[in-house]
Amino acid sequence: MQKLTEAQLNELEKDLNAIRDEVLADLGERDARYIRKVIRLHRSLEVAGRVMMPFGFIPPVFVAATTALGLAKIIENMEIGHNVMHGQYDWMNDPALHSQTYEWDTVCTGDSWRRTHNYEHHTYTNVIGKDRDYGYAVLRLSDDVKWHPGHSLQFINYVLLSVFFQWGVGVHELETERLRRREIRWKDKLPFLKEFARKGGRQAFKDYVFFPLLTFPVAPIVLAGNVGANLIRNLWSSTVIFCGHFTQDAETFTEAECENESKGHWYLRQLTGSSNFTGGKLVHLLSGHLSYQIEHHVFPDLPAHRYPEISPRVQEICARYGIHYNTGSFAGQYGTVIKRILKYSLPDGVRSRLEAQPA
Numbered sequence: 001m002q003k004l005t006e007a008q009l010n011e012l013e014k015d016l017n018a019i020r021d022e023v024l025a026d027l028g029e030r031d032a033r034y035i036r037k038v039i040r041l042h043r044s045l046e047v048a049g050r051v052m053m054p055f056g057f058i059p060p061v062f063v064a065a066t067t068a069l070g071l072a073k074i075i076e077n078m079e080i081g082h083n084v085m086h087g088q089y090d091w092m093n094d095p096a097l098h099s100q101t102y103e104w105d106t107v108c109t110g111d112s113w114r115r116t117h118n119y120e121h122h123t124y125t126n127v128i129g130k131d132r133d134y135g136y137a138v139l140r141l142s143d144d145v146k147w148h149p150g151h152s153l154q155f156i157n158y159v160l161l162s163v164f165f166q167w168g169v170g171v172h173e174l175e176t177e178r179l180r181r182r183e184i185r186w187k188d189k190l191p192f193l194k195e196f197a198r199k200g201g202r203q204a205f206k207d208y209v210f211f212p213l214l215t216f217p218v219a220p221i222v223l224a225g226n227v228g229a230n231l232i233r234n235l236w237s238s239t240v241i242f243c244g245h246f247t248q249d250a251e252t253f254t255e256a257e258c259e260n261e262s263k264g265h266w267y268l269r270q271l272t273g274s275s276n277f278t279g280g281k282l283v284h285l286l287s288g289h290l291s292y293q294i295e296h297h298v299f300p301d302l303p304a305h306r307y308p309e310i311s312p313r314v315q316e317i318c319a320r321y322g323i324h325y326n327t328g329s330f331a332g333q334y335g336t337v338i339k340r341i342l343k344y345s346l347p348d349g350v351r352s353r354l355e356a357q358p359a
Contacts (some may be wrong), residue, residue: 002272008321009264015317016267019310023302031303032092038079038285041071045072047145050231056221066225070232071286076105077237078288079304087301093245095162107170107200112192116173122300126245126252126273134245134252136161136168137177140344142252147347154345164201165234170196175261239334244293248336249326270297271318276311276327283330284308294325345348 004012004042056062081104083089089097095101103110117133124130128144135141138161140151161168173192178184207226207262212219251272258269274294282289289304294303295311318325343351 001163002268002323004268004321005262006262009262009268011264011323012267012317013262013264016314017263019313020299020302023299023306023310026054026302031089034303034305035080035084035089035092035097038075042072042080043261045075049225050257053211053225054215054218056225057218062221066228067232069225069229070236073105073229073233074236074279074286077115077233077288078240079285081105081110082288082290083304086118088303089314105203107196107203108166108172109170109195109199112170112173113193118300119157122227124299125257125270125297126250127258128252129255129257129268132172135221136172136199137169138250139246142344143348144252144254145344145346150347152347152355155341158341162235162238163231165238166230166308167200170200186212212299218290240287240290243330243333244275244279244290244296245273245324246337247328247333248340249324250275267298268323270294271314271323273297274326275333276325277330277333278327280332291330311312 027030037201041124045068049065049067052061052068052208052285056265081102084097084102085099085104087099090099099114101110104113121131128134130141135145138157140168156318173196174189175184179186179189205326207230208223211226212223215222232354253269253270253273258265261269272292274297276294279287279291288294288306291305292307292311295307295314298314299307299310302310317323346354
């Protein structure tokens with residue numbers, strides 16, 4: 001982990017706090033209009049997808065319906081649900097947009113997400129042994145995790161996790177690795193399992209039973225479209241999240257490094273443990289502005305659509321303190337994610353020999 005003196009960390013804290021305070025003081029109608037506009041877009045796409053789907057026996061209509069519904073699910077999960085549950089719009093005092101009551105269109109319950117993501121991940125970002133989002137307990141991404149033969153298959157695990165991402169996130173709080181080590185018991189997880197079964201059951205019923213039966217003569221087409229829309233959402237959202245956390249230059253940390261850390265030290269960890277990727281306005285919208293993952297980790301409760309404005313100032317601060325600002329093209333960052341997954345699937349000795357070979 002990059003080292004800064006205590007004086008530098010205190011100054012870093014002041015510099016980033018100043019940006020946060022400035023944005024908070026400026027929140028208002030512009031931000032309210034933005035999120036309501038995004039909600040209207042999401043609803044329009046969902047209605048369009050649902051209305052077109054029964055006519056999916058016409059191939060171009062099927063593609064259009066599935067794409068519209070997939071985009072609706074992406075926008076609802078990424079730009080609305082994820083950001084609302086971070087408290088980015090609590091200041092509006094709108095019960096429909098409050099972080100503690102919002103329930104999103106995915107099998108993971110809002111309460112579970114707030115516990116595992118908002119608290120665990122954002123508090124202990126990339127701290128091995130504390131941040132369970134780092135690798136999702138199925139991927140080995142650093143030497144901090146001891147290699148075992150099962151890791152040789154982790155690219156398959158990566159593909160499966162991406163395809164079934166909403167379900168993987170949904171059961172993340174089950175803590176299967178701790179169950180295997182018998183640190184916790186299955187009965188300890190019964191309240192969570194009941195909560196997950198209710199939410200997952202409702203989601204599965206809606207997409208795979210209710211809407212197909214509603215259009216019974218073409219039920220298989222509607223079912224296929226709903227499966228396709230969920231697949232589009234799962235593949236996109238998982239790739240965005242992996243590109244924000246698992247790139248080659250995203251640092252990891254030990255628990256010892258983070259003991260009794262100051263706010264300045266926490267800021268430094270967010271800056272060096274996160275990754276951005278570039279793109280146009282549509283890419284930023286569909287990623288929930290997690291294309292600015294660095295800014296999100298530093299300012300998780302600021303409206304995400306503000307990150308493009310904040311980014312140049314964060315980059316200037318990083319340059320001033322000699323902190324690497326990890327950004328690149330979407331394809332480039334995704335390439336380093338795949339490389340990291342493959343690299344750490346190998347036994348340490350094999351990997352060392354390959355790395356020692358001249359390029």
